[in-house]
Amino acid sequence: xxxxxxxxxxxxxxxxxACGSSDDQPASSEGSKTVTLVSHSSWAVSKPVLAAFEKxxxxxxxxxxxxxxxxxxxxxxxxxxxxQGDVFFGxxxxxxxxxxxxxxxxxxEAKGLARVGTEFQLDADKHRVTPVxxxxxxxxxxxxxxxxxxxxxxxxxxDLVKPAxxxxxxxxxxxxxxxxLGFLLxxxxxxxxxxxxxxxxxxxxxxxxVVDGWDQAYNEVFSGSAGGKKAxxxxxxxxxxxxxxxxxxxxxEPKPAEAPTGVVAGTCFRQVEFAGLLSNAKNTAGGKALxxxxxxxxxxxxxxxxxxxxxxxxxxxxxxxxxxxxPAAKSPETMAPAKIAADRxxxxxxxxxxxxx
Amino acid sequence: xxxxxxxxxxxxAYPVAAILLRGLxxxxxxxxxxxxxxxxxxxxxxxxxFTTWQALASTALTLLVALPGxxxxxxxxxPGRRLLHAVVTVPFVxxxxxxxxxxxxxxxxxxxxxxxxxxxxxxxxWAILLAHVFFNYAVVVRTVGGLWAQxxxxxxxxxxxLGASRLKAFMTVSLPALGPAVAAAALMVFLFTFTSFxxxxxxxxxxxSTLEVEIYRxxxxxxxLTTAAVLTVVQFLAVGAILAVHAWTVRRRESALxxxxxxxxxxxxxxxxxxxxxxxxxxxxxxxxxLPLAVLVQRSLGGTDFAYYRALTSDEGNVFLVPxxxxxxxxxxxxxxxxxxxxxxxxxxxxxxxxxxxxxxxRGFDALLMLPLGVSAVTxxxxxxxxxxxxxxxxxxxxxxxxxxxxxxxxxxxxxxMLPVLRxxxxxxxxxxxxxxxxxxxxxxxxxxxxxxxxxxxxxxFAFAVSLGEFGATVFIARPDNPTLPVAVxxxxxxxxELNYGQAMALSTILMVVCAVALLVLERLRPERSGxx
Numbered sequence: 091x092x093x094x095x096x097x098x099x100x101x102x103x104x105x106x107x108a109c110g111s112s113d114d115q116p117a118s119s120e121g122s123k124t125v126t127l128v129s130h131s132s133w134a135v136s137k138p139v140l141a142a143f144e145k146x147x148x149x150x151x152x153x154x155x156x157x158x159x160x161x162x163x164x165x166x167x168x169x170x171x172x173x174q175g176d177v178f179f180g181x182x183x184x185x186x187x188x189x190x191x192x193x194x195x196x197x198x199e200a201k202g203l204a205r206v207g208t209e210f211q212l213d214a215d216k217h218r219v220t221p222v223x224x225x226x227x228x229x230x231x232x233x234x235x236x237x238x239x240x241x242x243x244x245x246x247x248x249d250l251v252k253p254a255x256x257x258x259x260x261x262x263x264x265x266x267x268x269x270x271l272g273f274l275l276x277x278x279x280x281x282x283x284x285x286x287x288x289x290x291x292x293x294x295x296x297x298x299x300v301v302d303g304w305d306q307a308y309n310e311v312f313s314g315s316a317g318g319k320k321a322x323x324x325x326x327x328x329x330x331x332x333x334x335x336x337x338x339x340x341x342x343e344p345k346p347a348e349a350p351t352g353v354v355a356g357t358c359f360r361q362v363e364f365a366g367l368l369s370n371a372k373n374t375a376g377g378k379a380l381x382x383x384x385x386x387x388x389x390x391x392x393x394x395x396x397x398x399x400x401x402x403x404x405x406x407x408x409x410x411x412x413x414x415x416x417p418a419a420k421s422p423e424t425m426a427p428a429k430i431a432a433d434r435x436x437x438x439x440x441x442x443x444x445x446x447x
Numbered sequence: 448x449x450x451x452x453x454x455x456x457x458x459x460a461y462p463v464a465a466i467l468l469r470g471l472x473x474x475x476x477x478x479x480x481x482x483x484x485x486x487x488x489x490x491x492x493x494x495x496x497f498t499t500w501q502a503l504a505s506t507a508l509t510l511l512v513a514l515p516g517x518x519x520x521x522x523x524x525x526p527g528r529r530l531l532h533a534v535v536t537v538p539f540v541x542x543x544x545x546x547x548x549x550x551x552x553x554x555x556x557x558x559x560x561x562x563x564x565x566x567x568x569x570x571x572x573w574a575i576l577l578a579h580v581f582f583n584y585a586v587v588v589r590t591v592g593g594l595w596a597q598x599x600x601x602x603x604x605x606x607x608x609l610g611a612s613r614l615k616a617f618m619t620v621s622l623p624a625l626g627p628a629v630a631a632a633a634l635m636v637f638l639f640t641f642t643s644f645x646x647x648x649x650x651x652x653x654x655x656s657t658l659e660v661e662i663y664r665x666x667x668x669x670x671x672l673t674t675a676a677v678l679t680v681v682q683f684l685a686v687g688a689i690l691a692v693h694a695w696t697v698r699r700r701e702s703a704l705x706x707x708x709x710x711x712x713x714x715x716x717x718x719x720x721x722x723x724x725x726x727x728x729x730x731x732x733x734x735x736x737x738l739p740l741a742v743l744v745q746r747s748l749g750g751t752d753f754a755y756y757r758a759l760t761s762d763e764g765n766v767f768l769v770p771x772x773x774x775x776x777x778x779x780x781x782x783x784x785x786x787x788x789x790x791x792x793x794x795x796x797x798x799x800x801x802x803x804x805x806x807x808x809x810r811g812f813d814a815l816l817m818l819p820l821g822v823s824a825v826t827x828x829x830x831x832x833x834x835x836x837x838x839x840x841x842x843x844x845x846x847x848x849x850x851x852x853x854x855x856x857x858x859x860x861x862x863x864x865m866l867p868v869l870r871x872x873x874x875x876x877x878x879x880x881x882x883x884x885x886x887x888x889x890x891x892x893x894x895x896x897x898x899x900x901x902x903x904x905x906x907x908x909f910a911f912a913v914s915l916g917e918f919g920a921t922v923f924i925a926r927p928d929n930p931t932l933p934v935a936v937x938x939x940x941x942x943x944x945e946l947n948y949g950q951a952m953a954l955s956t957i958l959m960v961v962c963a964v965a966l967l968v969l970e971r972l973r974p975e976r977s978g979x980x
Contacts, residue, residue: 131938154844161667161825165832168469172836174843188670263653265664302648305544305940309948310551316945320746321548322557334943341944343754398942435669446654 125376126152126175128368130162133179134396135389143383149376159268160185167192170369176377179222179365179384183212184271186219186364187431195219195366196374201382202403210362210402212427219364222384223399226332226419227272227361229259229354232314235326244327246356247280250293257297260311261329264441267303268361273329274441275430276359279423283433290444299325300445308334314351316342332358332419333398336411340395349415358419363399451796451858452812454788457840458851459819462830463679469833470676478673485677491661495681498657501572502641505579509636510629512580512731513587519728520588521595523721524713533966535736536585536908540916540962542933543645544940545955549739550578550650559738574650579643581735583636585912590632591625593905594867596709597898598624624704627697627870631863634693638686638820638859658682662823679826686821690814704871706898740959747952755949759957771954774935775961778915781931782965785850785857785914790907792854793861800862801869816862819855827852849931853917857910864909868902869895908966915962932958 127133133155144151154174156162163185166178170193181189189195195218203211203220210221229250231243244255262270278286301307309317312328315338335349365384367377383389390401394409400418401408471478485491520532538546552558554568554577561567568574598621606616644659658678665675716722747755759772793816800813819827831852835842842848872895880890918933930938932954939951 131934132941157667160670164667164670165829167670168829168833169836169843263648265653265668266648266660300653302653303544306547306649308943309940310548310555315943315948317948320749320948321552324556330943337943337947338945341942341946343750343758343946343949442653 122373122376123148123150124152125149125177125373125380126154127380128162128166128173128175128178129153129155130157130159130180131155132159132397136392136396139388139392142388143380147376147379147383149373149379151380163189163194166368167194170194173368173370173372176368176371176373177365177380178368180363181219181366182268182361182363183425183427184268184275184361184430184434186212186427189366190218190427191431193369196369196371198367198378198381200378200385202385205404206385206402207404212362212364219366220381220385221362221402222365223390223393223397224360224362224402224418225399226358226422227269227276227329228332228358228419228422229273230312230314230328230330230334230351231354232312232326233348233350233352235313243352244354244357246354247277247289248356249354250298250327250357251289251296253296255296255327257299258325259293259297259327259329260299260301260307260325262304262307263300263302265438269304269329269331270300271434271438272359272361273357274437275425276357276423278433278437279359279425286437287440287444290441294445298445304330314338327354331398332416333394333400333412335415336409337398339411339415340409353416353419355419358422360419360422360424362402448795448799448809448812451792451799451816454792454854455816455858458831459822459827459855460815462827462834463822464830465834466672466826466830467676467679470672470674471680473673478677481673482677482680485674486681491678494656494658494661495685497655498641498659499685501575501579501647501657502637502643504572505576505583505640505643506633506637508576509580509583509587510633512735513584514591514629515724516584516728516732517588517592517595519725521592521709522600522713523716523725525716525725528713529967529970530963531732532588532970533963534740535588535732536912536966537740537959537962538581538736539585539912540958541955542916542918542936544649545743545936545951546578546581546739547645547649549742550574550581552742553577553739554650569650570652570654572651572655575643575647575655577735578646578650579636579640581739582646583639584732584736586635586639587632589905589909590635590864590867591628593864593902594628594871595621595625596712597706597868597901598712599705599707600712602705624871627867630693630697631867634689634817635820635859635863637689638817641686641689642682642821642823658685659823663825666825666829675826679823682821682823683818686818687814689821690817694814704873706868706871708897709901743952743959744956747949747956749949749952750945755946755953758946758950759953771930771935771939771950774930774932774954775957777929778932778958779961779965781846781850781853782911782914784847785853785917786907786910788850788854789857789861789910789913790903793858793906793910794865794903796858797862797865797869800866801872813862813866817859820859827855846929850914853914854910856917857913860909860913861906864906865899865902868899872898904969908969911965911969912962915958915965932961 133153140151152175157165159180159182163181166173167189178194190213197217199217200220206221208214210224212221213219229244236243241254244250249255250259261273264270264274277289281289299311301311307328308315308330310321311323311325312318313323313326315323332353335351335353338351339345339349365381367374367381371377385403387403387406390403390406393399393401394412400412516535520528551569554560554574556567556569558567568577603616603620606620607613611619642659643657644663647655647657648660658681662675662678662682665671665678716725749755760770796812796816800809831848832843835848876894877890880894885893916933918937936951936954936958939947939954
């Protein structure tokens with residue numbers, strides 16, 4: 091026991107005195123060979139792809155990830171005068187205005203931006219952020235449930251409030267869940283500022299269930315997912331992503347010939363994720379190279395199977411499972427980041443008083 | 448005393464003060480007026496009220512359910528006692544999101560209560576209370592049981608001989624002696640449930656909200672640091688009030704007791720009463736604690752011949768740069784360091800607090816040490832971020848921050864389990880040894896250590912479990928290439944697909960086993976010689 095103490099105290103002192111050691115040394119000069127990416131916990135990339143970038147550019151990439159998207163953005167804003175890294179990845183259109191208004195990023199027009207769809211470039215005149223990927227929040231349905239009952243699955247927001255689909259939908263708490271918020275914003279885009287409250291009243295009357303987060307909705311209550319089947323989930327409709335059905339195929343053992351779930355095409359809301367060079371980045375040259383890499387072909391093609399999102403680069407190949415079981419929505423609902431920023435908090439409050447009370 | 452103070456000041460007071468200042472003193476003006484505004488909102492008042500009463504109810508229920516358990520583990524000897532003692536601590540380390548899942552299998556749709564009686568408790572306050580009992584059962588069993596095992600049974604026997612009934616002997620002899628430990632356990636359970644987050648959200652549903660949830664939302668979602676700071680202050684006040692009540696009830700209660708070696712006090716159950724009690728406690732543990740855990744194990748065994756476990760060892764198509772199995776090593780490394788720090792700091796603090804001549808000031812410090820349990824992890828985390836960012840303390844991306852943050856939560860446990868025992872050590876024993884010429888160090892080694900060794904191990908077990916299961920701080924700086932077990936579980940659960948879900952269940956099962964084995968090993972650390980004193 092005593093020996094253990096000595097070791098621990100020793101360790102503590104070493105660690106404290108080593109806080110400034112080479113490993114954690116913030117890059118102090120432009121010529122630094124380390125570039126640091128700050129992101130949320132969903133960040134993922136294949137090792138060889140990152141290694142190839144490191145080799146080609148001569149930079150070592152350090153990655154710091156923590157928390158969900160909202161938390162990660164807020165932390166970056168809090169530390170913007172003394173940032174933890176050079177590039178931030180993972181601010182989406184629901185948080186974009188907050189990041190830009192707080193001066194989180196400095197302008198940089200990435201090399202190869204011309205090959206990125208203009209519909210994703212939401213800061214096209216200043217280039218403070220560069221789009222990297224997009225995804226769609228959509229209602230998923232359990233194919234077997236509807237086939238067994240010879241009931242056609244819903245196809246639109248309007249369908250969800252019809253008596254045929256009473257007590258079938260589960261969604262997430264808007265105030266803490268990203269897909270939950272996406273679904274609300276989708277209905278607000280579709281029915282307008284004055285109409286979405288009515289829609290939600292009808293949805294509530296039609297027995298929508300609200301649970302805390304995506305995990306619970308998808309893995310517990312939804313009857314179509316692997317987790318839900320084990321947990322005796324009893325709702326065949328869930329607010330999730332367009333890329334969830336491909337995941338049900340890719341991560342199944344053995345792989346089924348058909349996806350067990352499908353996407354309700356008319357209920358999608360588009361989320362775009364951006365990367366940006368942090369305002370006080372210590373290694374701007376490395377940061378710029380990293381952003382170029384994020385919209386490069388190699389990373390864009392590697393991304394879907396790691397993060398289950400779609401590439402923004404024109405001509406980037408998408409895995410067959412994506413095109414077959416969960417293609418990106420054809421005409422998703424969208425909303426300007428400034429509008430989201432202006433109304434979001436009020437809408438969340440209104441939603442809570444309508445739906446949770 | 449100096450070291451605990453420095454530790455507490457640097458890693459708790461300073462970061463929390465920094466983030467509160469950022470919220471309350473922005474742009475050169477104080478926003479203290481917001482305190483009134485925020486408290487005037489009926490929503491917030493409602494949340495405060497719910498937070499408080501559910502914590503009180505959870506604490507009462509946990510004591511009610513767990514005190515018989517504490518007695519059984521302390522005084523009755525039955526096969527499998529050690530194993531079960533470790534098992535009841537397992538819930539403590541599981542990520543809430545996983546426990547929520549398991550609990551739904553018990554009280555949710557198609558769960559046990561639904562099958563048996565058609566009763567569904569999810570989205571009711573009962574589910575929240577039961578889950579809190581599940582989580583905190585070990586707190587009571589370990590804190591109270593630790594002392595109970597060392598009380599000299601002959602004192603109660605003497606009372607019986609003098610004509611007291613069994614109940615009366617218990618009420619007049621054992622219960623007063625146990626008072627401080629019960630109060631300490633109640634305090635910890637209260638603080639834990641007062642800052643409950645995941646359990647309330649998952650089992651209660653979005654209609655229930657606690658202060659902790661509100662602080663998280665204001666900080667992480669809405670980014671209104673002023674409101675978050677005000678709510679944190681409210682949390683402080685509430686926790687402070689509870690600490691004051693605790694201090695007031697415990698003072699004057701702690702007296703020197705006759706402590707004996709724990710291994711001598713447990714006996715085989717005798718008589719119908721003890722057998723019934725044992726049966727009742729074992730049934731409670733089976734239903735409330737083991738069953739939800741069993742559900743997780745069962746779900747992890749899906750697929751063909753352990754497919755989920757096999758998937759853990761490959762780094763193909765998973766969310767990490769490393770096979771998820773490596774998270775075990777990461778978790779253990781953090782836990783060992785965090786336990787060392789917590790035991791050292793907590794031990795020193797407890798030793799200082801236990802001295803008879805400890806003044807007011809020192810006792811105030813006792814309350815301060817408890818505060819980390821009553822403050823939101825997100826507040827501390829954000830505080831770290833803006834305060835520990837200058838050399839020589841730029842710890843923001845240093846691995847040491849994780850065990851430090853975990854030790855912050857571990858220290859209160861160490862203090863609370865050590866203190867009642869340390870205070871019970873009869874001062875005259877120390878004096879006698881000193882008169883006989885022993886140096887202070889030798890007095891400690893020969894007199895105190897044998898008596899507090901058990902409490903020390905219990906405390907270390909707590910600190911270890913806290914660290915293994917801790918999620919909030921770890922998320923803050925865990926690098927993608929070295930996730931801890933709870934972080935890995937959360938990330939796997941965040942993705943669709945059978946293998947991800949299965950791996951999350953498999954990792955949770957591994958987490959349980961790791962925790963149980965570690966605690967068993969820890970409790971095997973027997974004194975080389977156990978003499979009765």
